[in-house]
Structures are given as structure tokens and as C-alpha cells.
Amino acid sequence: MNIRKHLMATARLVLPTTGLSLICGGAYINSIQSDQMQMLKEVFTYLLIILGFILLVVGVLWSVGHGVKGVLVKWSGGRIRHNDVHVFTVDRASFPPSYEESQVGNPIPVIMQWPGSAPPVYSESSFEICTEDFSHEEPPTYQQAILQNQAAPQTASLPTNSSTEPF
Structure with missing residues (x-):
């Protein structure tokens, strides 16, 4: 039986190789x-x-079929031998409590909210506390933004060491 397995395995390898050689x-x-x-x-x-x-x-096809057959035999053979379903459980201590225990008599914890309308402004060190609150300022209107852009110096966009005049 062992020799037959080796011969079949060799034939599964030799057939595609011979076929490719004949095509070439x-x-x-x-x-x-x-x-x-x-x-x-x-x-x-x-x-x-x-x-x-x-x-x-x-x-x-023979090689693929043999591989699939081997997988199916292992899968089905394992299930036939072991009809029992084994469930592994862990004995729990009192902590952490089970879901049912946590739902009995425990109110939902209150989530701490920030007292202001926005979180604090970022600072480089955590020791600095910025007390600026910009939430009360209104953004500028469209007309005010255009006037601010027109009032900005236009020479800032020109190169500083230029000997030519602007267009």
C-alpha cells in the first residue's frame, strides 16, 4: 500500500510536467x-x-482533487469520531461581575462633562491653563472679510530684493 501511494504521488507530479513538455x-x-x-x-x-x-x-485536476479529498476526509472524519460537543468554561471569581450581576441595582455612571461649552485651548505644557473663551465672538460678515483683505498690504506678495517694478 505504501508503494502505491508513492507511485500515485509521483504520477500526480509527472503528468502535468509531461503535458507541459509535450506542449513545448x-x-x-x-x-x-x-x-x-x-x-x-x-x-x-x-x-x-x-x-x-x-x-x-x-x-x-487530479492533484487538486486529491488535495480537496484529503481535506474533506480530515474534516468529516474528525466530526464522525467526536460526536460530543465540548464546551470549555472558566470558573469566574466575583470580580469582574457577570452581566446579570452588574445590571442589578447599579445605576448607570454619570459621564463627566466639561463645564464650558468647549474643551480648553491646547497648550504646549500641561501646566498652562488657557482661560480664553472664543465661543462668544461672532465671525466677520462677508463684506467685512473682503474689506479686511483689501486693506491688507499688497506689497507682501512681491519679492523683497526685486529690482523690477510690479505690473
């Missing part, structure tokens, strides 16, 4: 340019390619 050999013979027995050469070439393709497909 048929393509090589087809590429050779000769005027002698052109019809016989074409028939032999196409027979090699077809036979190689058949061996390649059979070898690949």
Missing part, C-alpha cells in the same frame, strides 16, 4: 522551417500539443 515540444517542432513532409509535421505537432494539453489538465 510541439510548439518547437511547429516553429522549425522545413519543406520536407510539411503535412506529416503539422499533424504530429498538433497531436503533441493536444496530448500535452490533455495530460496537463488531467494532472492538475
